[in-house]
Every structure is written in structure tokens, then in C-alpha cells.
Amino acid sequence: MIPKSNEKGMVSNMSATMQNYIDEAEKALLHTYNRYQVVFEKGDGVYLYDMDGKRYLDFVSGIAVFALGYNNKEYSDALKEQIDKIIHTSNFYYNLPAIEAAKKLKKISGMDRVFFTNSGAEAVEGAIKTARKYAYLKDGRTDHEIIAMNHSFHGRTMGALSVTGNPHYREAFEPMIGNIKFADLNDFNSVLAQVTDKTCAILFETVQGEGGIYPATEEFMRKVRELCDERDILMILDEIQCGMGRTGEMFAWQRYGIKPDVMTTAKALGCGVPVGAFLMTEKVGSHSLTAGDHGTTYGGNPLACAAICKVIELFEKQNILDNVREVGEYLAKRLEELAAEFDCVETRRGAGLLQGLVFDRPVGGIITRAMEKGLVLINAGTSIIRFVPSLVITKENVDDMIAILRESVREEIEGEQK
Numbered sequence: 513m514i515p516k517s518n519e520k521g522m523v524s525n526m527s528a529t530m531q532n533y534i535d536e537a538e539k540a541l542l543h544t545y546n547r548y549q550v551v552f553e554k555g556d557g558v559y560l561y562d563m564d565g566k567r568y569l570d571f572v573s574g575i576a577v578f579a580l581g582y583n584n585k586e587y588s589d590a591l592k593e594q595i596d597k598i599i600h601t602s603n604f605y606y607n608l609p610a611i612e613a614a615k616k617l618k619k620i621s622g623m624d625r626v627f628f629t630n631s632g633a634e635a636v637e638g639a640i641k642t643a644r645k646y647a648y649l650k651d652g653r654t655d656h657e658i659i660a661m662n663h664s665f666h667g668r669t670m671g672a673l674s675v676t677g678n679p680h681y682r683e684a685f686e687p688m689i690g691n692i693k694f695a696d697l698n699d700f701n702s703v704l705a706q707v708t709d710k711t712c713a714i715l716f717e718t719v720q721g722e723g724g725i726y727p728a729t730e731e732f733m734r735k736v737r738e739l740c741d742e743r744d745i746l747m748i749l750d751e752i753q754c755g756m757g758r759t760g761e762m763f764a765w766q767r768y769g770i771k772p773d774v775m776t777t778a779k780a781l782g783c784g785v786p787v788g789a790f791l792m793t794e795k796v797g798s799h800s801l802t803a804g805d806h807g808t809t810y811g812g813n814p815l816a817c818a819a820i821c822k823v824i825e826l827f828e829k830q831n832i833l834d835n836v837r838e839v840g841e842y843l844a845k846r847l848e849e850l851a852a853e854f855d856c857v858e859t860r861r862g863a864g865l866l867q868g869l870v871f872d873r874p875v876g877g878i879i880t881r882a883m884e885k886g887l888v889l890i891n892a893g894t895s896i897i898r899f900v901p902s903l904v905i906t907k908e909n910v911d912d913m914i915a916i917l918r919e920s921v922r923e924e925i926e927g928e929q930k
């Protein structure tokens with residue numbers, strides 16, 4: 513996912529101690545990531561600090577996770593308090609944080625039923641099972657189909673991978689789960705062409721994240737909703753990256769005037785504690801998964817749910833959505849300026865604080881240069897820089913980021929000309 517930093521792309525002036533830790537990591541960890549050459553040790557607000565004490569402005573926030581910034585005292589205190597009470601029980605018993613978190617999630621989403629998971633991929637797995645069971649209860653068939661989108665990303669477990677529209681991620685792990693068909697986001701006819709009497713769900717991200725920051729159009733959302741209503745197909749929206757305030761609404765679908773039947777959330781939901789959830793309407797909840805159909809040991813445990821409760825509470829208290837709308841608009845404007853300034857920048861797209869800057873070349877070199885200058889950025893695909901900062905970011909932070917990015921792009925162009 514992360515491009516390898518170029519051979520000279522070591523962070524300069526790295527201490528021998530940090531280099532040692534990196535060498536040890538490379539001996540012990542499975543090589544599933546080409547990691548940037550840095551060990552982060554702590555965070556504060558929108559800044560990260562590496563082992564050598566160097567400060568970085570962070571426009572990644574753990575990939576759209578730390579919405580409230582690092583080291584939020586109220587959040588940390590809530591977790592510490594919960595640790596002192598109880599961390600884990602089992603889903604065979606009730607616990608107070610899970611009850612409270614489910615109520616709060618229902619309120620901000622307008623959905624009716626919640627199942628807590630440990631990750632995004634697991635939420636997608638649950639959504640897939642929900643759709644299959646819903647259809648099975650209607651006609652007893654066991655060959656139902658799901659339509660997913662090209663360029664989508666839904667996670668790395670086998671079910672989530674099966675609906676991920678990137679053949680490169682899937683190929684070595686075939687066969688996938690069966691009866692998945694792919695269409696193109698924002699091309700309703702391509703969806704229609706895949707519909708059969710076996711279709712049980714149409715699944716997509718309201719804004720595609722990993723696939724290149726493509727928001728669904730209003731027309732596409734409306735037409736899919738109508739189609740799903742007509743044929744009793746479940747509309748499943750993956751809000752794992754674009755949800756939890758990132759586009760200026762609690763969930764990105766909320767600005768389209770429609771509602772999904774099932775949705776997934778994770779990433780910023782717990783702001784760092786590993787959690788996810790899939791939610792559904794009462795219509796689906798009462799005609800799909802029942803006792804014995806699905807479960808999890810950790811999902812919805814008191815610690816994770818205490819995090820969710822506090823996150824939702826702080827979103828309201830700190831007026832996070834207002835900040836996203838204001839700073840998101842400003843970020844888009846500043847990125848547009850860069851697009852106008854540099855020939856190598858093709859366009860900007862996105863919504864709120866989920867933005868992408870599309871280049872005509874691989875962006876790995878630019879990201880490494882920015883890193884050296886104390887700015888953390890991440891790509892989406894090879895040629896897009898993705899901006900998914902914490903949602904408490906300020907306009908000043910945006911200005912600081914733009915200044916470093918501009919310098920990094922300039923150096924990259926000059927480096928190429930030499």
C-alpha cells in the first residue's frame with residue numbers, strides 16, 4: 513500500500529538508536545508493508561514525535577483514525593477510568609459502555625441495530641453475512657450475488673477482499689468468496705447490467721478512499737437507492753474511512769438525502785482503540801442475523817465501547833463537524849491553488865477533510881521529501897496524495913502543510929530535471 517521510499521529516502525540525521533530499532537523491526541515483523549524510515553514515539557494534537565524528538569505535522573492521523581488529535585486528555589482519562597473498572601466481559605452478558613455506545617451510534621446514524629466488531633474488515637464481513645441471510649430468508653437460495661465497485665477497498669480478510677475492486681490485492685488469494693460482481697462507481701448503467709434475480713446487495717464506499725478519493729454522485733446514490741427499493745436489494749454503504757465526521761456530516765451518506773439499509777463504520781469510531789461496527793435498519797435487523805448466526809469475542813467490549821462513547825460525546829462538545837466544514841473548504845481551496853501552480857498536479861477531489869491531490873507521476877518521492885521536512889502525508893494508489901488529517905486541524909495547520917508540500921513538489925521536479 514505504501515510505496516517504498518526511494519533508496520536515498522532515509523530520514524536524514526536519524527540517530528543510531530532509531531536506526532537500530534528499524535533494523536530489529538525488519539528482522540522480526542512480517543514484510544507486509546514498505547515502511548517509512550521513522551519510529552514514532554508519541555503524539556500531541558496534530559503533531560507526531562519520533563524517537564529522536566523530531567516533530568512532524570501529521571496529515572494522516574493513522575489513516576483517518578485519530579479524529580480528535582493525539583493525546584486528547586478527556587479521551588485518555590475515559591479509557592483509564594474504564595480500564596480500572598473492567599476491560600472485557602463477553603457478549604453473553606450486557607455491559608454498560610456497549611449499551612451506551614449503541615444508543616449513541618443509533619442517534620448519530622439514524623440506523624436501528626448495531627453489531628460491534630474489532631475492525632473495519634470485520635464490519636464488512638458482517639454486512640456481507642447480513643445481506644446473504646436477508647435474501648436467504650426470502651427465497652431459501654444459497655447462490656445470492658453481491659455487486660461491488662471497481663477501485664473499491666473494503667479490507668483484507670477473505671470476504672472483504674472478495675468485494676474489493678482491485679485485482680492486484682486479490683489475485684494470489686483466489687478463489688474469493690463466490691458470486692461477487694463488479695460495476696463502476698457513478699456509472700448506474702454498469703450496476704444495472706450486473707443485477708439479476710440473485711442480487712442481494714449493492715455495496716460501495718460513499719467516498720472511495722484507497723481507490724483514489726472518488727465521492728459518489730447524488731444521481732448515482734439516488735438511482736441505486738431506487739433500484740434497491742424496487743427489487744428489495746440491500747444498499748450497503750462502507751463509511752469506514754469517509755464516515756465519522758470526515759466529510760462534514762457524521763456519515764457521508766447523510767448529505768445525499770437517502771439512507772442505506774446497512775452501513776459499516778470503524779477507523780475514527782474509536783479514535784485509536786480497535787473497533788468497528790455494522791448497523792442496519794429495523795427492517796433488515798428483524799429479518800437477517802439471529803442468535804447463533806454471528807459473534808465475536810472482543811467486539812463491543814467495555815474498553816472499546818467506552819472509547820466510542822467518549823468519541824461521540826467529544827464530537828458534539830468540540831463542534832467537530834463545524835470545524836470540518838470550515839477547514840475542509842479551506843484545504844480544498846489551498847489544494848486547488850497548488851493544482852493551478854504546478855503542471856504535474858492534475859486535479860484535486862474529495863469532500864471535507866478527505867481530499868486527494870492527483871499527480872501525473874508517482875508521489876512516493878514527494879512524500880519522502882515532506883517527511884524529511886517534518887510533514888507526514890500518505891498516498892492513495894501510486895499517483896495521489898491523500899489528506900486525512902485529524903478533524904481538529906486548523907487553517908494555520910493547513911497553511912503550514914501547504915508550504916512544506918509546495919517545497920517538496922518543487923524539489924521533486926528539480927531533482928528530476930537534473
Ligand SMILES: *Cc1c(COP(=O)(O)O)cnc(C)c1O
Binds near residue numbers: 632717721
Ligand atoms: C480501512 C478500510 C477498511 C478496512 O478497515 P480495517 O480496520 O483496516 O480492517 C474497509 N473499508 C474502507 C473504506 C477502509 O478505508
